Amino acid sequence: MDSSSDLALTEAGAVLAAEAARFASFGWMRGTSGNLSMVTSRDPLRLAVTASGLDKGELTSSDAVLVDDSGAAVNGGRPSAEAALHARIARLTGAGAVVHVHSIAAVAVARRRLDGIVFRDLEMLKGVGRAAHHEDVVLPVIENSQDMAVLGDRLEAARNPLMPAVVVAGHGLYAWGADPRQARHHTEVVEWLLELELAEHPPGPPRHRPSGQGQP
Amino acid sequence: MDSSSDLALTEAGAVLAAEAARFASFGWMRGTSGNLSMVTSRDPLRLAVTASGLDKGELTSSDAVLVDDSGAAVNGGRPSAEAALHARIARLTGAGAVVHVHSIAAVAVARRRLDGIVFRDLEMLKGVGRAAHHEDVVLPVIENSQDMAVLGDRLEAARNPLMPAVVVAGHGLYAWGADPRQARHHTEVVEWLLELELAEHPPGPPRHRPSGQGQP
């Protein structure tokens, strides 16, 4: 890797560190949970991904690892285990940045909405590019797996092209956008929707959507 | 616009940026949601309004746009879509500053109190200029719309002259005051009342007030 790539990785690392510190301050990255990525090159696909096992509130610009389109480290370092899923989301959606957080609202709501979470008639939906009125907007929920290929297949099968986010049941939230700032805004908007859902609907047994309201 | 107006706009922008950062830190302006304004001239009516599409925790003094009494930009820039409603509230109520936030409590409570939210016997009501005892105080709830003229008509029809705030269902809270600091305090007091309501009354189907308890 030449020095200009080093520079690009360091710059991406600084952006990811700042974004991670923000999400950590919200309590969405407790322990060393969650990971963030940013596309540094489209062809060949390269992403800067946060390194594994670090406190997400304490990252520095040198805590990002460069990975290829399979999530493998290009120049050493130990990327998050989920780097492969980040790379797949970037390929699949064209996103320039991916955020993965472990939020309590995502896990609590998904446990009761295994077929996807339907939002409707909320101004906040405009924050993910949807209409504020008269449209069911489905946030897909997929089953968790430790196999990134399996998880990626599920995400690809379930994803809603009009919703830049997926919840992994028992795990957390993935959201993405054209760049780190838009990925941040999508993350915050979806988390807001999930917190509202949790505030409005008291816990109970898992619910499935009536058939005919299927996932896109 | 002469340079003194530029200065006034920059000064207003600095105030709005500080206020917005405060509300953003409370989680009431997730994504790029919400907007704030401040009257810079009464005749003709001119307001500094936060620019559209920006992160409300990262505004600077140059991120305000000057609008007229219809919410149209006077000297360029892209005001929030809701600038027209800010201007109408300033005209209608004489307010010198308007705050619009997307808080979860406002949306969650309004969904179940479509005819308005009644508060009573709370010391905190003095924070919006009402009696702490023996008086029903109604916070109006209006239906959401993407048409600012429609939304403004609803606000004008529903508003309670003794309550410097209105909730837009499925959307968020508008509050206002003589100046940005008073608008802030009114926003915080109403949000506190909404959070108390949410804590005290568990979610359930929408409720309508018994007739005879009509909105002022």
Add this chain to the structure above:
Amino acid sequence: MDSSSDLALTEAGAVLAAEAARFASFGWMRGTSGNLSMVTSRDPLRLAVTASGLDKGELTSSDAVLVDDSGAAVNGGRPSAEAALHARIARLTGAGAVVHVHSIAAVAVARRRLDGIVFRDLEMLKGVGRAAHHEDVVLPVIENSQDMAVLGDRLEAARNPLMPAVVVAGHGLYAWGADPRQARHHTEVVEWLLELELAEHPPGPPRHRPSGQGQP
């Protein structure tokens, strides 16, 4: 007032400003709600009390007012309306500092526990000087009033000499201690107990304690 008194008032004002900023950061002093005081002289009784109508997160060392044992300003300034109650608590309990905050947990829990809130078998009770086991500890609840003499009579009648706090229904929490730091710790401990109570007992109609479990 000689210059050494001025100095004492400024020093007390700096302490109160720091304590108020702390409580404001917790969301317990929204709008301009709540007030704090600190005894500066015991004989004659003099207290520094936070000035009325200010944002409690923005106080400076010059925002305290000196009051006498009736809560009247000694050298000008506009003390909080509740200064008289602060002075009465200082007289009655010997406290050196009094904290009054508007917390949602205090108001939500008191609404359902009009005869007092009973805590038992909690380690946290040691933080207000009580046993962690085998003892009912009652936090008194009194009815609100705008008349500080009435409110003071109620507090005097209801107070539990072994609990340095009282909740005013529909209003907020008063807590006190030997000095501002102890008053802070008592405030935090009682607020913790109230938040636990709110988390453990879902809202419902007001409950009265069974007779025979009367307030001390």
Add this chain to the structure above:
Amino acid sequence: MDSSSDLALTEAGAVLAAEAARFASFGWMRGTSGNLSMVTSRDPLRLAVTASGLDKGELTSSDAVLVDDSGAAVNGGRPSAEAALHARIARLTGAGAVVHVHSIAAVAVARRRLDGIVFRDLEMLKGVGRAAHHEDVVLPVIENSQDMAVLGDRLEAARNPLMPAVVVAGHGLYAWGADPRQARHHTEVVEWLLELELAEHPPGPPRHRPSGQGQP
């Protein structure tokens, strides 16, 4: 104690002060509650423990006390009453750091799960070294006591060798790790699990686990 020990204690004190300030900012150390420790020598066992009665958000590097394997101060100072339990956990588990916090979620959840709290199928379990799938993970709950020998016996009898944490009913959470950072991450992960449990299961009467699902 020679000067190199003094230095080690001061260094440990600085680490404990930073960790304590973090937990205090989360509201898990209200009043003067909770305490932290760090092993400074394994043979003989010596721990730096936070001093008693101080505000955990305001500790400095000189606010740690050196204790021996019974929790007694080695060179003066007043350790937390629970120093003996910290020392016992360090002996029993080989931990290099122990965290004790008073969190509302720990107390609220433990009150209803007196036989232990069972987690399953949660990615976050990997943060305490367990499988994310297909395994019941038990967080033990023990009865509170003011006698540290009794409390230590209960902890020793109930502890799950595969879970670096125990909840003390009516009291709070103990968590530990190889060093202060790992102890922090274990604390945050377990607290996240407890907050999720509280969000998913509404309060009710105490529940006991069905027999056959016994604690390891």
